Amino acid sequence: MSETHEGVHRHPAPTGFIRKYIFSIDHKVIGIQYLILALAAVLVGMIMSLLMRLNLSWPGTHWPILETLFPNGAPGGVMNPEFYLSLVTMHGTIMVFFVLTTAPQGGFGNYFLPIQIGAEDMAFPLLNMLSFWVTLVGFIVILLAIVVEGNARVGEWFAALGPSWAGGSGTVGPIGGWTGYAPLSALGKIAGPGQGAGMNLWVISIAIFCVGSLLGALNFITTLLNMRTKGMSLMRMPLTCWAWFTTAVLALLSFPVLLGGGILLLLDRIAGTSFFIPGGLYVSGLLSGSNPNFPLHTGGSPILWQHLFWFFGHPEVYIAILPGMGATSHILATFARKPVFGYRAMVFAIFAIGLLGFFVWGHHMFISGMSPYSAVAFSVLTLSIGVPSAVKTFNWLGTLWGGRIRFTCAMLFALGFVSLFVAGGISGLILGQSSLDLAMHDTYIVPAHFHLVMGVASIFGMFAALYFWFPKMFGRLMNESIGKVHFWITFVGVYCIFVPMHVMGLVGMPRRYAQFTEYEFLHGLHPLVLFVSISAIITISAQLIFYFNVVWSVFKGEKASANPWEATTLEWNTPSPPPHDNFAGVLPVVYHGPYEFAVPGAPKDFVMQTDNSVEVGTNGHNGHH
Amino acid sequence: MATMVTTRPVTTKSNTGGTKFPGPNGNGKNGHHRFEPDSNANRYRLGMWVALASIAMLFTALSSAYIVRAGSSNDWVSLTMPRVLLLSTAILLASSVTLELARRNLKAASFNGYARWILITMLLGLSFLGTQLLAWRALARQGVYLVSNPHSSFFYLLTAAHAVHLIGGLLALIFLWIRTLVKREVKVTVTGQAAADAVSIYWHFMDGLWIYLFLLLFLWR
Numbered sequence: 001m002s003e004t005h006e007g008v009h010r011h012p013a014p015t016g017f018i019r020k021y022i023f024s025i026d027h028k029v030i031g032i033q034y035l036i037l038a039l040a041a042v043l044v045g046m047i048m049s050l051l052m053r054l055n056l057s058w059p060g061t062h063w064p065i066l067e068t069l070f071p072n073g074a075p076g077g078v079m080n081p082e083f084y085l086s087l088v089t090m091h092g093t094i095m096v097f098f099v100l101t102t103a104p105q106g107g108f109g110n111y112f113l114p115i116q117i118g119a120e121d122m123a124f125p126l127l128n129m130l131s132f133w134v135t136l137v138g139f140i141v142i143l144l145a146i147v148v149e150g151n152a153r154v155g156e157w158f159a160a161l162g163p164s165w166a167g168g169s170g171t172v173g174p175i176g177g178w179t180g181y182a183p184l185s186a187l188g189k190i191a192g193p194g195q196g197a198g199m200n201l202w203v204i205s206i207a208i209f210c211v212g213s214l215l216g217a218l219n220f221i222t223t224l225l226n227m228r229t230k231g232m233s234l235m236r237m238p239l240t241c242w243a244w245f246t247t248a249v250l251a252l253l254s255f256p257v258l259l260g261g262g263i264l265l266l267l268d269r270i271a272g273t274s275f276f277i278p279g280g281l282y283v284s285g286l287l288s289g290s291n292p293n294f295p296l297h298t299g300g301s302p303i304l305w306q307h308l309f310w311f312f313g314h315p316e317v318y319i320a321i322l323p324g325m326g327a328t329s330h331i332l333a334t335f336a337r338k339p340v341f342g343y344r345a346m347v348f349a350i351f352a353i354g355l356l357g358f359f360v361w362g363h364h365m366f367i368s369g370m371s372p373y374s375a376v377a378f379s380v381l382t383l384s385i386g387v388p389s390a391v392k393t394f395n396w397l398g399t400l401w402g403g404r405i406r407f408t409c410a411m412l413f414a415l416g417f418v419s420l421f422v423a424g425g426i427s428g429l430i431l432g433q434s435s436l437d438l439a440m441h442d443t444y445i446v447p448a449h450f451h452l453v454m455g456v457a458s459i460f461g462m463f464a465a466l467y468f469w470f471p472k473m474f475g476r477l478m479n480e481s482i483g484k485v486h487f488w489i490t491f492v493g494v495y496c497i498f499v500p501m502h503v504m505g506l507v508g509m510p511r512r513y514a515q516f517t518e519y520e521f522l523h524g525l526h527p528l529v530l531f532v533s534i535s536a537i538i539t540i541s542a543q544l545i546f547y548f549n550v551v552w553s554v555f556k557g558e559k560a561s562a563n564p565w566e567a568t569t570l571e572w573n574t575p576s577p578p579p580h581d582n583f584a585g586v587l588p589v590v591y592h593g594p595y596e597f598a599v600p601g602a603p604k605d606f607v608m609q610t611d612n613s614v615e616v617g618t619n620g621h622n623g624h625h
Numbered sequence: 626m627a628t629m630v631t632t633r634p635v636t637t638k639s640n641t642g643g644t645k646f647p648g649p650n651g652n653g654k655n656g657h658h659r660f661e662p663d664s665n666a667n668r669y670r671l672g673m674w675v676a677l678a679s680i681a682m683l684f685t686a687l688s689s690a691y692i693v694r695a696g697s698s699n700d701w702v703s704l705t706m707p708r709v710l711l712l713s714t715a716i717l718l719a720s721s722v723t724l725e726l727a728r729r730n731l732k733a734a735s736f737n738g739y740a741r742w743i744l745i746t747m748l749l750g751l752s753f754l755g756t757q758l759l760a761w762r763a764l765a766r767q768g769v770y771l772v773s774n775p776h777s778s779f780f781y782l783l784t785a786a787h788a789v790h791l792i793g794g795l796l797a798l799i800f801l802w803i804r805t806l807v808k809r810e811v812k813v814t815v816t817g818q819a820a821a822d823a824v825s826i827y828w829h830f831m832d833g834l835w836i837y838l839f840l841l842l843f844l845w846r
Binding site: 123124214217218219221222225226227252253254255256257259260261263264267271272273274275278279295298299300301304307308311 | 667668671672675676678679680682683684685686687689690693694697698699700701771772775778782786
């Protein structure tokens with residue numbers, strides 16, 4: 001290999017098992033590793049949500065399994081409130097970081113961005129591998145946070161590390177929500193169960209995760225800007241690539257802020273600084289500075305943590321959902337057999353959402369005592385995100401309009417994404433107004449809103465992506481019949497879970513409470529709580545169908561051709577699964593935009609991006625000429 | 626391996642006269658195929674700028690925390706500047722100059738000069754870290770530690786965060802220097818040049834970052 005061609009196919013196909021499947025620098029293997037990580041993490045997060053629902057619906061019930069697993073957190077098999085709160089925290093943390101951030105970007109983005117732009121790998125394959133392994137270490141540390149608080153013996157091991165490392169408090173991690181608000185999160189074990197080693201490991205895990213995500217984002221941006229194949233101009237990229245690119249920019253600029261905040265928080269906890277801890281605190285019967293376990297703190301600003309956290313936290317919700325939007329656009333066009341309506345507008349809308357996402361973090365803090373003038377500014381900016389969101393929604397509808405729709409599982413989940421995005425986004429318009437949010441903050445309407453729009457819609461985007469790209473990734477189709485059962489139960493199920501939560505929120509049911517038996521004004525809601533829990537149990541059970549379908553299809557699914565969906569983009573121009581360097585040494589040349597369906601005069605109803613035998617008119621019907 | 630870059634020949638449409646496709650080359654450079662060494666080298670520079678954007682955001686976050694914390698309470702006690710910081714600043718500025726000299730030598734294909742100036746830059750980088758340690762020692766002698774007051778907390782934090790990043794640059798310099806020992810070739814390659822470029826972009830950024838932090842720490846107090 002001569003020096004000047006160093007970049008060409010820089011790594012030969014590995015032969016050993018470890019280099020091929022474990023420490024692989026092939027973006028396709030890394031993508032699948034990320035997906036496996038997300039599938040494992042989502043299982044943990046789902047079990048936690050199940051436990052929470054059990055406690056809310058049948059408070060005081062004796063669950064023998066809990067007693068066996070967590071004798072301190074659930075004495076007699078009955079969950080104590082601290083245990084419930086740690087479930088809330090870890091459910092949120094694991095779902096947001098290790099599912100919603102890893103699968104859409106690290107998983108599908110890693111696998112398909114290089115193929116869709118016609119590159120043989122990422123720009124920096126070694127960094128790509130590191131980004132996965134760093135993320136995995138972050139996941140192991142967060143699991144350790146569960147064990148260190150849940151298991152007394154492991155807690156003792158960590159206690160040897162120093163006074164701030166006491167564990168074994170019987171919870172399954174820290175108590176503080178995924179937002180880890182200071183000063184609770186900054187005080188250390190003095191603040192109560194879970195706040196010792198569990199919270200330390202929580203902060204460390206998040207910091208490690210930040211580093212892993214930054215390495216990934218760096219790679220995505222450089223790859224997209226530098227490694228597009230001949231003819232792949234920016235406006236010929238599939239919308240998925242635009243979404244992954246914008247997501248990478250958001251990650252690149254927001255994760256460092258969380259990392260900075262995490263460092264300050266860890267210093268407050270371990271070194272005794274006062275970045276976030278105000279003076280004169282009286283906690284657990286002790287005054288700050290009166291006891292060696294509670295050193296003197298002065299003058300810190302808890303609101304500062306909220307600003308740093310949400311400056312990251314709001315872009316983070318777009319990091320979760322933008323790839324789903326990209327996949328949905330891609331899949332709707334493919335199965336409606338029509339070009340994406342308003343391609344350019346879609347690109348600008350993605351960018352507008354990403355950009356505005358950096359200026360609205362204050363809407364999470366309306367009740368933090370901020371100036372009403374700031375609140376108005378944040379409110380107006382927040383509502384303005386409705387404009388690009390509406391552009392996207394109407395363009396999705398425009399794409400479907402008059403199409404010859406093929407209702408595959410991937411298409412159903414993409415349609416489900418649009419439905420959930422609208423249903424969840426509507427309540428965003430309500431919560432985004434400071435005057436209304438003052439009343440609704442910290443009630444069930446908030447989890448109802450963000451679960452629909454950021455949680456479930458993103459998950460639907462991932463389901464759509466998996467059903468769509470599974471044949472490319474594994475050379476076999478997923479079972480469509482099982483998939484449709486999975487879709488309908490999940491689709492109806494998530495509405496049954498989250499629509500009633502809006503009602504609970506309007507009645508005034510506060511979020512994060514372990515149970516409501518003592519609040520008389522909420523007793524009338526108990527049938528609704530039961531209904532939500534039963535819906536959740538059914539919906540979660542339906543996911544077992546999905547897991548079965550994945551495993552069964554990998555081995556027994558129907559063999560897939562190179563282009564089973566009659567799609568147009570580059571990934572369908574190479575065998576299923578693609579060879580090690582994606583295009584078997586012959587890089588494709590691109591002649592068309594990504595969504596040339598139903599081109600007048602063309603022999604088939606789709607024109608591959610690489611097809612130079614067909615002339616595509618410049619009538620602007622999809623606006624990318 | 627050059628065969629790997631074979632692409633389909635571009636055919637002009639015979640039945641339609643004025644088509645322009647394939648359009649502009651993917652990476653936006655007409656006529657430059659991306660496997661030309663130029664573009665491969667650009668990847669290093671581009672990746673470096675992207676990485677610096679995220680490092681800039683980290684320090685922006687810490688600076689905003691600094692400014693908010695300075696204004697939010699009355700427990701702020703301004704540090705007196707350890708004089709040795711002036712020396713460390715001068716050393717770091719000098720290291721940027723020597724690195725630039727190294728790069729010019731590389732461009733002029735003067736390989737030995739390149740190796741020498743890289744070594745000198747490395748040593749200056751090490752001395753900078755040494756003088757930063759001296760500044761820490763000077764403060765510690767006054768009894769000013771990490772937890773003493775918010776200004777000292779930020780001083781130790783920001784200098785440490787900068788030092789950690791500078792150590793990264795130092796490792797990259799060591800890598801470049803060892804490569805000059807191993808390769809010993811007079812021929813300067815485009816990718817070799819790009820690696821040196823990327824490292825020097827990083828190093829100059831660390832230099833500028835230190836000046837910024839220095840001004841922030843001792844003017845905004």
